[in-house]
Amino acid sequence: MTTVNADYHALLARHDAMRLRRQLLTPGQRPDGAPAVHEAARTYDGAADQRVITHHLDLVTPFDGLISHLYDAMFAQRPFLRSLFPASMEFQRKHLADILRYLIDHLHRPEEIVAVFTRLGRDHRKLGVRPAHFATFETALREALHRSAGPRWNEAMEGAWLRMLRFAVAAMVEGAEAALAEPPAWQATVTAHQVRRPGLAVLRVRPHEPYPYRAGQYASVASPLLPQAWRQYSLARAPWPDGELEFHVRRTGTGGVSEALVAHTRVGDTLRLGPAGGTMTLDDPLTRDVLLVAGDTGWAPAKALLEELAARRTAHRTAHLFLDARSGLYDIESPTDLERRHPWLRVVPVLGEGPATDPYRRLAEVVGRHGDWSEHVAFVSGPPALVGATVDRLAAARLPAARVRHDPLPVTAPPAGARRAVGGAAADGG
Template identity: 70%
Template sequence: MRLRRRLLSPAGTGRQGAEGAGETTGTAAAQQPYDGAADQRVITDHLELVTPFEDLIAHLYDAMFAHRPYLRRLFPESMEFQRKHLEAIFWYLIENLHDPDAVAATFTRLGRDHRKLGVRPAHYRAFEAALCEALRRTAGPRWSEGMERAWVRMLRFAVAAMVEGAEAALGEPAAWQATVTDHDLRRADLAVLRVRPHEPYPYRAGQFASVASPALPQAWRQYSVACAPRPDGELEFHVKLTGRGGVSEALVARTRVGDVLRLGPPGGTMTLDNEDAAHDLLLVAADTGWAAVKALLQELAAHRVAQRGVHLFLGVRHPSALYDTEAPAELRRRYPWLRVTQVIGEGPGPGEYGALADVVAGHGDWSRHLAFVSGPPDMAGPLVARLTAEGVPAPRVRHDPLPDRA
């Protein structure tokens, strides 16, 4: 609690950096509700001084590793993904700072997840000092202490939520070890993995897990768990090769049965709740987004009470991308409440043709349905936007993370 009070304390002049400002006290001030909207106005009014964020982030990591070289070991060898991730975090904070409750909830979850990286409170203070230095260097002579204080308050608010999330998760592992029990190469660029965690992994159907390979121990990527919780505790992941030298290549091309992976805490809100039984369901899976939807269908099949309708759309860009085709076919044969429509973006093949969003929208009015959308952002994003534009209330459209600033 004392650490959280220090993190939320007034930011001082800003020029002294995090090391000095972080030590100030200010319990009474810290207990006041955070006025995120005020800091949002200050930051956005001068955002052109530090955007695009590429230079700011480059200066930040240069400063942090120059002053504290030991922190470099916490990061993967390639920083490309990390830089993009930090840029997305900056945009999320700036665009949502007027809603501190939503920001706090997001960063509480992020703090729980960051335990797997070995992040400690001292690292946050080092990050703050490096950010202040990077802001001054990027913005140049027009930068002011008032602007810096707004950035520091924003950062400290987010960090306080992360610390709270990490403290609340002390009763669970920071990461789970899991042995690969099966590695099925369905295509040259796609593998279906089964893993058995060494300790119970507490997730729900529709959620995802961060996965790290021993080949790249500090690099993590999120993959949906492709099965509902099973009695034997095994998990299934569908991994598509998205580039060379990253986690996806390590999992598709360099992972073997018997290898031990690491899993971060489960995340995601694409889950079924008790009250959802009142709605017919629209499930849309694009490409390997089928993994999360497959888990949801398994849960529906195991626990379904009300015989509501479920319409599943399976979308791929080309017939060559089809995989795991027996699973939806078997579900359709066994359960009369399930309708399945295959959608092919281009080229001849089974099912309907066209953009996934257009085909789904053309099948009728979904405004009374509960929708689940899973898949690559460039396919899921347009569909989410289309559904909400055509009358499906946003809270009833549950989806995977969408592109930065979506």
């Protein structure tokens, strides 16, 4: 980080310490006196606002223009906020567009909005976002909506948008407040860096403080080469006493975080990590056999889950792992070694390519033909096309969606029967 940003984050840390102290002295009270967001979710009529917003959505879509106006207005009001964002705003603009689409699509399910945005508020602490910044964002959004929609814009539309925004922001603030006892971000030293094949590296890092996470989750990672840019990558190791973490990173573009991590990161470098996220985790206790389907760097979370299964010594449970080898597995020793050492594990490599329009159809079909998975719990990780095809096939095989787990698919992708970049969190756009 620059000296200015380092000073800013140090100041925020002191403020957080004071807020945490007040929170401990007055438990159960929100600093602003507002009701808990879960209470608000029971009374908020999100479906009504959703109808208003979607009925007039053509006035502000595509979102490119709206988001450009928003950031122009926000940085004009508070120029210092620009330093909290990366030099290139391309990924940020896409990310905000995805968030807006998600909000609008799920507004009729307020409890789900609360769950997602409390986690988002916790995660945004690493960026230096403060509750006061949301007021600036709201003013900028109002101006951007007026500029994008033109003379047809009216108070009813504006009211629906602002209620939606304030509801999501309340959840984010509550999530941030609940996380005051943990660091906004963790410093971690790179202890190993191996390029396994062109454009793909495996990194080991050791956090300077204990880093809490579970097998199957992902972490946001920032390189000092691009200090304000964060991308999410799955953790490829179950928690171990040595505290080291592992990431499998594919370079997905030039000039972005993935290139910095693959091509320009060395042993001894320091990275920053955001809090772990994701719900692709094993039940406790584990009451069902396990199906894992993985491809490309989606092998990372599958590897972590298998390590946890091995550590649990669940001899009465079986696990099947289907691995897509379309582009050649870069870590072949790990799955074959795991299968050799654990009789409860079966590894099925799937070779061959599907059609260009549906490259993972064959993998999904092999999984579907291989057995009856209706009583299993499934974990699917890899590129969005792999996850979508496999989730659809498992749904057709009568495996309930509640037992098919994966990281959220991109908002722009067609829904595939269930729930960001997907396992391996490799769709980072850079």
